[in-house]
Amino acid sequence: MKTLYIVRHAKSSWEYEGIKDIDRPLKKRGIKDAYLVSKVLHEKISTPDVFISSCANRALHTGMIFSYTFNYPLANLKISKSLYNFSDGYLIKTVKALDDGFDSAIIFSHDHGISTFVNKYGSIQLDHVPTCGVVGIKFETKHWKNIKAGNTFITEFPKNLK
Template identity: 85%
Template sequence: MKTLYIVRHAKSSWEYEGVKDIDRPLKKRGITDAYLISSVLQKKVSCPDVFISSCANRALHTGMIFSYTFNYPLANLKISKSLYSFSDGYLIKTVKALDDGFDSAIIFSHDHGISSFVNKFGSKHVNHVPTCGVIAIKFETNHWKNIKSGETFLTEFPKHYK
């Protein structure tokens, strides 16, 4: 059995002119939401075996907050340039390439790819994964490369707690 947690980065700021998209920071609401949802998740599930984040500042900062909440060593947070994509192709490749020694993984990335991925591989349709939304899917396989359809067993969105 493999378990995947997919997290859309928290709310980012558009207020800085001249900042490249990849460098956009989280806004205050995003930081608050990341602490909120990571605390909710930490009370419901065991710490994932591996944390992987897009290299974008907003995704990486979200991943750092979740790492802190789960007491996951920040030095072990993996950064993936290929996750800085808005299609599900790189997300699928990243998941299927995970080491089979990891039974669970948490990935911090971007929409459009996240919504497409969870609807392609999960058992529940999600119209739109909001910022700092988490979707968890269990796969009945021992090998990440063999994932097909799985069971969506958790959806956590900030609006559920406000």
């Protein structure tokens, strides 16, 4: 059994001129949402074996907040340049390349890839995964590379927790 948690980065800011997309920071609301969602998730699940984040500032900051809440060492937070992509292809490749020694993983990335992924591999169809939304999927397999349709067992969205 493999368990995957996919987190869309928290709400980011568009207010800074001249800043590259990859460098966009979280808004105050995004920071608050990341603490709220990570706290609720931490009360429901065990700490995932590995934390992986897109290299984009907004995803990485979200991942750092979750790491802090879960007492996961920041030095172990893996950063993936390939997750800074807006298709599900890179997300699928990242998941299928996970080390089989990890039974659970949490990935911080971006939409549209997330919505496409959770609808392809999960058991619940979601119109849209909002910022700081978390979707948990369990897969009946011993090897990440063999994942097929799994069972969606967690959906946590900030608006449902306020």
